[in-house]
Amino acid sequence: DGHVNLDEHLPPSLIIAIEKAENCRERITLMEAYLNTKIEAIHTHKKLKLVQQAIASVTHSNEVISIATISKQVAVSSATLTRYFNEILGLSPKQCFKILRFKNGLQHYQSYGSSYIYDEIGYTDFSHFVKDAKNLTNKVPSVL
Numbered sequence: 001d002g003h004v005n006l007d008e009h010l011p012p013s014l015i016i017a018i019e020k021a022e023n024c025r026e027r028i029t030l031m032e033a034y035l036n037t038k039i040e041a042i043h044t045h046k047k048l049k050l051v052q053q054a055i056a057s058v059t060h061s062n063e064v065i066s067i068a069t070i071s072k073q074v075a076v077s078s079a080t081l082t083r084y085f086n087e088i089l090g091l092s093p094k095q096c097f098k099i100l101r102f103k104n105g106l107q108h109y110q111s112y113g114s115s116y117i118y119d120e121i122g123y124t125d126f127s128h129f130v131k132d133a134k135n136l137t138n139k140v141p142s143v144l
Helices: 012-020 024-059 067-073 078-089 093-115 126-137
Strands: none
Touching: 012 024, 024 067, 024 078, 024 093, 067 078, 067 093, 078 093, 093 126
């Protein structure tokens, strides 16, 4: 049996549009448009997974990692990784990693105070962390 029940594979609105189409060319155009949205969803999913992998590699590392190193880990160029970050998050990798580093620093500050060794999480010292806090939140860490 070479017939397939379309109700199991296509949205009802597309089936109705195909039935109402006046010719084969219209039906093909409708199906191509539908399939292109599915293909774009797959590409977006792929980009999202790469961005998630890059973020995971930064958050699971105790050292500062360059974008070039992260790009190699996720097997894309630095330019591609930057483009994916901008498309998915609206931020560059550098901006995203800066925010993640600040979040980590703030958690350490709230747990250990200013005596924590901030260079272990990517800051040169406590004043570097304070500067980031002011730039990102317009507040000093003690207020956050």
